[in-house]
Amino acid sequence: MDQELDQEVALRSALRQERLTDAGRLLRELSPVEVERFLDRSDPHQVPIVFRLLDKELAVQVFAALDPRQQSQLIRGLRDENLQQMFGQLHASSQARLLDEVPAEVARRLMAGLGSQQRADAGRVLGYPSGSVGRRMSPVLVQLQAGTTAEHALRQIREARIADRHRDRLVGLPVVDADHKVLGTVGLADLVCAAGEDLVEELAASAGASVLATEDDETAARLSAEHHLLALPVTDETGRLVGVLTLDDAVGILEDEESEDSARSAGAEPLAQPYLSTPVTRLVRSRVVWLLVLAVGATLTVQVLEVFEQTLEQLVVLSIFIPLLIGTGGNTGNQAATTVTRALALGDVRARDALRVLRREFLVGLMLGTALGTVGLLIAGLVYSWGIGLVIGLTLLAICTVAATVGSLMPIVAKRIGVDPAVFSNPFITTVVDALGLVVYFLIARAVLGI
Amino acid sequence: MDQELDQEVALRSALRQERLTDAGRLLRELSPVEVERFLDRSDPHQVPIVFRLLDKELAVQVFAALDPRQQSQLIRGLRDENLQQMFGQLHASSQARLLDEVPAEVARRLMAGLGSQQRADAGRVLGYPSGSVGRRMSPVLVQLQAGTTAEHALRQIREARIADRHRDRLVGLPVVDADHKVLGTVGLADLVCAAGEDLVEELAASAGASVLATEDDETAARLSAEHHLLALPVTDETGRLVGVLTLDDAVGILEDEESEDSARSAGAEPLAQPYLSTPVTRLVRSRVVWLLVLAVGATLTVQVLEVFEQTLEQLVVLSIFIPLLIGTGGNTGNQAATTVTRALALGDVRARDALRVLRREFLVGLMLGTALGTVGLLIAGLVYSWGIGLVIGLTLLAICTVAATVGSLMPIVAKRIGVDPAVFSNPFITTVVDALGLVVYFLIARAVLGI
Incomplete structure (x- = not known):
């Protein structure tokens, strides 16, 4: 904490004195989470200045961690190719939330930069009503077919070659039948601890089995929290798997809801972005x-x-x-x-x-x-x-x-x-x-x- | 939801008409979470009646899921042997929270029923100040020594023979050195996806590496939520591992804090138990x-x-x-x-x-x-x-x-x-x-x- 404070003080003074090279050097010493926190606490007019000082790769990571409203304020100052690259790196659910925040003209430009698969993904998420769990779920990384053994399932997970930063989302895996209908969820720990020949559907827990994509996001998040679900499968109205609500997603939804309820209870609209960086x-x-x-x-x-x-x-x-x-x-x-x-x-x-x-x-x-x-x-x-x-x-x-x-x-x-x-x-x-x-x-x- | 409503209506009418055999039969059809929810919504004087109708095994599970204040209201009507058995089944952190709620005389009787190891565990948790993360953390199920390979770590996890209901807590595992000092946390998914000969300390993430047991529980929980940590190692002041804050623990802490803030903001003390079952x-x-x-x-x-x-x-x-x-x-x-x-x-x-x-x-x-x-x-x-x-x-x-x-x-x-x-x-x-x-x-x- 104290070390972070020192860095923040040095960085703020470099920015105030417009020593931008020093500021850039200091920023490079921070992790993406630390940069995000620094931006959250910066005056609104300084946010774009700081952001432009970031190395490209760091900027992409930081951008992904910001609230949609902060993102929408930032992109006004970005050139199209940078913008489209950053937008392309977001999850479909984050893309949908950002598109909700920006004017139609900007939304069109953002969508133009996506590949056809990505555009289809974003379009699908946007098809769910705002406030539904379909808007907040994560994409399915690995789904297990009924009849798969635990040993084979672990091999399947390994061979999917999921990137480091997405691996935590593998802790709960949906099990589906031949029609892609959800049967339940199996914990990664259950797979690891099981005998190799156990079948995934026998290991799967069916408690709180799944939730409709059109369901209210807060209801789904409370279900996750109450049943301690690491991953809650999300389905379309025919019961087919379309995504997963991770416990992490659920935490994000609940925090947003609390902020909203807290603001509303005092007769104010929620800010949807950190206080100090709000104009x-x-x-x-x-x-x-x-x-x-x-x-x-x-x-x-x-x-x-x-x-x-x-x-x-x-x-x-x-x-x-x-x-x-x-x-x-x-x-x-x-x-x-x-x-x-x-x-x-x-x-x-x-x-x-x-x-x-x-x-x-x-x-x-x-x-x-x-x-x-x-x-x-x-x-x-x-x-x-x-x-x-x-x-x-x-x-x-x-x-x-x-x-x-x-x-x-x-x-x-x-x-x-x-x-x-x-x-x-x-x-x-x-x-x-x-x-x-x-x-x-x-x-x-x-x-x-x-x- | 609708099915649950029907069951609830049938159950309430059986209780009102004092058809206790029918009520007991209806209760046996419910899962522990459903029974808990039914108790949460029952009038205060009915809660002990319903609880006594439960089968012993179900009663133990339901008891563990209740809020400490509800537990303390229930145990007044229980006989010592049942009481001590239920108390013994709780985690050390839940035991500590219940002991905070009951009179000293009852606390003494509860502690008397514990084995020496359990009494030591509860005593250690009670040693941390109320409101600290030491009071809310989970015990360490498996810790990995630096120098262990991924393959060996997975075998170690399998051989620990962790009970089904605790397995979800294996998704993040603390890595320690020879002195039990925490080096970081490795995700179970990282172990599964790694090459067999990779060392656990190389796979471990050090971001938000650990937290002191005396740290404020809300601060620790926010750290978990912000950094998306499935498991946050908790240490004593010498850096030695004493427990783990799971994301699930963190969610519980944050919900309690929100309830507290919400009550306080309107000038009321938090209830610490569901509204309808509060006298x-x-x-x-x-x-x-x-x-x-x-x-x-x-x-x-x-x-x-x-x-x-x-x-x-x-x-x-x-x-x-x-x-x-x-x-x-x-x-x-x-x-x-x-x-x-x-x-x-x-x-x-x-x-x-x-x-x-x-x-x-x-x-x-x-x-x-x-x-x-x-x-x-x-x-x-x-x-x-x-x-x-x-x-x-x-x-x-x-x-x-x-x-x-x-x-x-x-x-x-x-x-x-x-x-x-x-x-x-x-x-x-x-x-x-x-x-x-x-x-x-x-x-x-x-x-x-x-x-």
Whole structure:
């Protein structure tokens, strides 16, 4: 770590002082992963400069390791022949993701550089809908026919002469019948440990046997993680093998999903690239639309308060508790929504569990409201008056119950109507709960204080 | 999926009607993973009933697959001999995690059932601090001595006679020298594809060579994911091999961390067990302390408003915009905080980048504030008066700038002082920004409107 820090400092200072030869020399001492990490942490305008300083072979490797959005920002400055070479080195799934990011004109130029086989591969991947596992799977390197012995299978793997960097993808191998239909997966370790004459289909595990290429990529990745699958065969609708989701692919999908859920939960679009190398204008764009939508939604609170303006004028002290009360409501709602959203993502809760969740969160809200309401009643009662204390206590009880119930329900409703549950984000729930809370507050105040 | 649903419905109805023989028969048709999932989705009081219906062998496998907290809830109802047998079947790392969950008296009884070797293994794992990779690593099944040929290594693996269910952990094998110091890791696929006389140390990759057992588990897991490491050797401080972090272990750690961050971001303690099988009282406990702390923090807003009570009395209309203004501030702050927290978790941003992040978020806040302020100025100006419009516009500009800056800084400050950045959660930031926003609002109102 510390050594890496020294190198980074030396490299940044060489770049700042425009000593590009020194910078190039320092870059040559780094591994592709280290260069990638350096680019991830560079200011957006420096990324293309650094990239042009790389040796050609290193540049190809680094390019392959970048996020699609970073790739699309880089290729604007590259000449066609370099570009097409780098593009040609990517896996079909990475090619498809990059093509999604670039304008149609650039996509056409990129495709033009591919050979006919590669173009067919990329085209096949692009045929699967965005967000499907077909878009993220790895190509099949070796598939074993049923009837093959373990000894023969090992020879087949050796003779396939897979390049070093792809070999880790051989740890789980799909077994198919004569029609290319998937029977299961056999672990490389099982082949090594088996008696030479054992048949591959007998060694193969059928648990979580395969997944359709059109299946949601997150669902497939969670299946891999839950069943500890080193390789999950991916099939077309006739059951024929078209690719493999490695555990490594699954990790990548899950990390992307987490980043997306995390951004969405705060009402922002995911960046899809590292923070420091993202242009400031893109940060603004990822947030401004949601902020405006939420602000428009928040005019609901203005309307509610206008309705109760007379009550407010009679008793200005009521306005003093507004931020505390709606803040507590928002917090309670967010706790419930976040818990349920995560449970939905993990598959612990499903859309059809709506009633069970609702019953539980109603109880939770009631208990939380009782605890907070009692504290509020005592403090406000002692500091202000028992009338005010009663209003605050009852309002907290009501707001917590409503907020937990509404907050837990919204992600499930989103899931039912086929929307990402994280879209009903925390700020969205806060806005709804704010408006509801204000109505509850003033109704209780009017009733208790007789105004 | 649909078939699973049918089975679940049949099973739940058998349990509800207390037809336990039928339920036991239905359970025998399920795989361990399916039973685990059924337990994850069962009401807390039903979990021990279902578990007692399982055949002994299945029960052992299911028990091993549960979360430590679920295990600790189950074992209260088990007899000592069953308990000790199940405990004995767990990996040392799972044993350590369960021991962390149970009372000392139960821990003593659990340990009493272990053989001396197992007790030593568990004791070694317990010697590493909670949250370290030493607590989560897998034991070494096979280690290869430098100087071993590929052919001999494969024979050694075969002769180790590793049980079926552990074989997937053989896909990456640590290479050590005569002193048990780690030289690197060799992939099983590399061994299979190599010429028989190649030496294992020549085949071994040294990238991300090893990690200390006391290292933070999340850091180690991210290293595995980033470098696509099937197996990461774990060493003691003298460099000697003590265990292996498999990619599968890494996935488990990352999922736990995501669940933790997600709960913390909403101001709740992580559940550490599936939602539906968590007792309601535990849900309340995971939330009530944070809610009370935040409510106490929110009394800051009450104090601010008391200071400006006279201004409020003069112009009640000002109170109407309070929820909208502080809501927008909270949203902006949360967007910034969530983005930076996620970037810190991924290693895209480090604590020493504080100034760069601050500069960027100040700019982002300024741009967002300009956009929202302009809209606010126009709408409030047209609906109310241009004086009010100016107050709203300027306040939105100031609040957005302050909120983005403060929101981005808090996770970095947390990281610097060695606290989980997710602890400065969204509700926490909202509370701080609420109070700051109110001060800004009333100062601007007084200045512009001359009151």
